[in-house]
Amino acid sequence: MRQWRIIAKEAMTRASIIGKFLCLLHVTDAYVLSSNHVLGPSMLPTLNITGDVVLVEHLSHRLGKLGSGDLVLVRSPLDPKKTLTKRIVAMEGDKVTFSLDSTRSHNSRSLVVPKGHVWIQGDNLYVSRDSRHFGPLPYGLIEGKVFMRVWPPSSFGLWGE
Amino acid sequence: MRQWKIIAKEAMARASIIGKFLCLLHVTDAYVLSSNHVLGPSMLPTLNITGDVVLVEHLSHRLGKLGSGDLVLVRSPLDPKKTLTKRIVAMEGDKVTFSLDPTRSHSSRSLVVPKGHVWIQGDNLYVSRDSRHFGPLPYGLIEGKVFMRVWPPSSFGLLGE
Numbered sequence: 001m002r003q004w005r006i007i008a009k010e011a012m013t014r015a016s017i018i019g020k021f022l023c024l025l026h027v028t029d030a031y032v033l034s035s036n037h038v039l040g041p042s043m044l045p046t047l048n049i050t051g052d053v054v055l056v057e058h059l060s061h062r063l064g065k066l067g068s069g070d071l072v073l074v075r076s077p078l079d080p081k082k083t084l085t086k087r088i089v090a091m092e093g094d095k096v097t098f099s100l101d102s103t104r105s106h107n108s109r110s111l112v113v114p115k116g117h118v119w120i121q122g123d124n125l126y127v128s129r130d131s132r133h134f135g136p137l138p139y140g141l142i143e144g145k146v147f148m149r150v151w152p153p154s155s156f157g158l159w160g161e
Numbered sequence: 162m163r164q165w166k167i168i169a170k171e172a173m174a175r176a177s178i179i180g181k182f183l184c185l186l187h188v189t190d191a192y193v194l195s196s197n198h199v200l201g202p203s204m205l206p207t208l209n210i211t212g213d214v215v216l217v218e219h220l221s222h223r224l225g226k227l228g229s230g231d232l233v234l235v236r237s238p239l240d241p242k243k244t245l246t247k248r249i250v251a252m253e254g255d256k257v258t259f260s261l262d263p264t265r266s267h268s269s270r271s272l273v274v275p276k277g278h279v280w281i282q283g284d285n286l287y288v289s290r291d292s293r294h295f296g297p298l299p300y301g302l303i304e305g306k307v308f309m310r311v312w313p314p315s316s317f318g319l320l321g322e
Binding site: 024076079080115116138139140 | 185275276299
């Protein structure tokens with residue numbers, strides 16, 4: 001009987017240590033720095049189609065330090081279970097001019113990005129579904145800023161711009 | 162010298178216990194259950210104008226178990242630093258008919274809630290700014306479901322419909 005109690009107590013202690021570690025890991029991952037695997041053709045040539053591992057920091061968007069040209073990880077407004085990686089093209093109050101289909105026609109539309117929203121586009125305009133399709137993105141859906149690539153090793157490092 | 166080392170070690174041990182506790186508290190608060198102070202006239206008579214303390218659970222929206230009639234805490238699409246408390250009136254795919262100003266005109270508009278969005282309205286239609294003003298809300302901005310009021314004590318109990 002006493003032996004089971006000792007084993008149970010040991011198990012509880014170990015489980016609580018693991019629990020505390022996972023807790024700390026999660027808070028760091030969600031609020032400081034995380035790594036993400038991003039893939040798809042919508043951000044060529046900046047990101048590879050076969051997939052890159054990037055580092056995402058979760059501080060800038062909470063401090064209001066995002067701006068045009070930043071690569072961001074956002075929650076998709078069309079499917080809340082998915083995240084997208086796109087570039088901020090315009091902040092709230094900016095005027096944005098865009099063409100839905102660059103290959104077919106030359107007509108373009110203009111609008112002003114409303115308060116509390118940003119305008120995101122993929123670098124590969126021909127295959128990216130972004131604000132040109134689903135409209136301005138509410139700022140609250142931004143999850144972090146992509147600042148560095150760590151895989152593949154040949155493309156390790158920051159991007160220039 | 163040795164005394165300072167002992168004090169520093171004790172301080173680190175205590176700081177790490179406090180850190181682990183805050184971590185656990187935060188993860189519970191963000192992903193399981195939290196309390197919120199909500200105030201304003203937009204949800205009369207369901208919620209008081211002078212302020213209520215409500216319990217918010219953060220599980221249902223991640224499991225996709227939200228539906229029409231649920232009271233939800235959402236991040237404002239107009240100001241990402243604010244949260245709003247409103248009621249879900251229609252889910253994605255539903256048709257919603259609304260009138261911007263019930264006192265002034267009888268004209269109403271209809272639209273279908275797009276995929277990945279919900280339609281929220283305050284119970285007090287005359288003073289609430291909601292989806293009738295800023296459009297369908299992306300599902301990703303929902304933070305939790307309000308299910309119970311704990312303050313003031315005279316109104317203690319479950320909320321909902």
